[in-house]
Amino acid sequence: MNLGEKDKFFIWHPFTPMAEWCSDTFEPLVIERGKGVYVYDTQGRRYIDGNSSIWTNVHGHCHPIINQAIIQQLEKIAHCSFLGTTNESAILLAEKLIELFPSNSLQRVFFSDDGSTAIECAMKMTIQYFQIKGQSERCRFVTFDNAYHGDTLGASSLGGVERFFARFSDLGLPVIRLNSVEELNKVDSKEIAAVVLEPMVQGAAGIRLWPEGMLHQIRNWCDSNQALLILDEVMTGFGRTGKMFACEHEGVIPDIMALAKGLTGGYLPLAATLTTGEIFDAFIDGQENTFYYGHSYSGNPAGCAAALASLKIFEEESILSKLPEKINHLSKVLEKLKIENQKVIDIRQCGLIAGIELLSDNEIIGPKVCNAARDYGLLTRAIGNTVVFMPPLAIKNDEISDSIAAVQKAIGKVLS
Secondary structure (H helix, E strand, O other): HHHHHHHHOOOOOOOOOOOHHOOOOOOOOOOEEEEEOEEEOOOOEEEEOHHHHHHOOOOEEEOOOHHHHHHHOOOOOOOOOOOOOOOOHHHHHHHHHOOOOOOHHHHHHHHEEEEEHHHHHHHHHHHHHHHHHHOOOOOEEEEEOOOOOOOOHHHHOOOOOOHHHHHHHHOOOEEEEEOOHHHHHHHOOOHHEEEEEOOOEOOOOOOOOOOHHHHHHHHHHHHHOOEEEEEEEEOOOOOOOOOOOOOHOOOOOOOOEOOOOOHHHHOOOOEEEEHHHHHHHHHOOOOHHHHHHHOOOOOHHHHHHHHHHHHHHHHOOOOOHHHHHHHHHOOOOHEEEHHOOOOEEEEEEEOOOOEEEEEEOOOOOOHHHHHHHHHOEEEOEEEEEEEEEEOOOOOOOHHHHHHHHHHHHHHHHHHH
């Protein structure tokens, strides 16, 4: 068997209809290597990584600074327990992360493995916090339609994408799901522990942008009703929206923030849940208040070394200052795409995150367009009929142009 055949025989892929994947006519795309914004398959074909390997890669593949940082860490130790011991890379990373925020705001870092566990941690931390404060009635979470915050049982309770979570909706934590921020005023706040959302844009909803000022409104509501604000920056964090964190666009600091995906530059699994000193201090007194939650690979030294290297690149290469030009260029080529193609009915953009919504008569064509785009050198994915473009921040303007041109050609091929 070749690699593709072995894959179909042994592997169960996430979010994948496996009957189609395992069919005789389907040939898995086997990625062999990457360099910069490009990935290469086992046939030697090159693709622009238009979805940053599921929204994770930041500085491009095989970046020498991150590669060297991981190698240097591996020559010391690959992993050690975070229960009862600590390590230099985790300590330095926690310090660096806290320095990214105003003083006396987010002050503590809890490490875990991925975005789902970072949110799971935030939810459990919130529930226990109010129990310690003698407000155990505050156990419900407010979330929004079409939300996606991960796949563990607690995190999936927050989910509003029916096809992902319908089977588990009655099994998780108590949630109130709203359609808009205006509906918050109708909620009985006495039971609310926290409001949870992705700031600025919902990713898995098909790149849906929030109304301007919404984050401020929610922050004010939480403050007025003694509820916590949990921001899921798993997708939006680390430059995707044009700022290091999406919440900076409205000058809002949450009580708890979840980070993952781009934390290590897209190299290794690592997540962090950041919280205020006030929340942390509630857990200090008494063994009964200990936060009994964690993971075998929490604070993994190799992952933390990669994350430190990624933050070093942000600083030394002035990554954020280079983004406005790229974001503006993407806006121009997307506008041109919509003008020239009547099948593009909407463009939604936030920084270097873009959703290209296609018109179709009761047919899901987004995945077909993405498959066709491979023939023109672009690798990306669709959410329904919305083609998502979320490249590494290292992408150049000509590569942005090539990517959107590939989408244009793919639309023509599928709908011709």
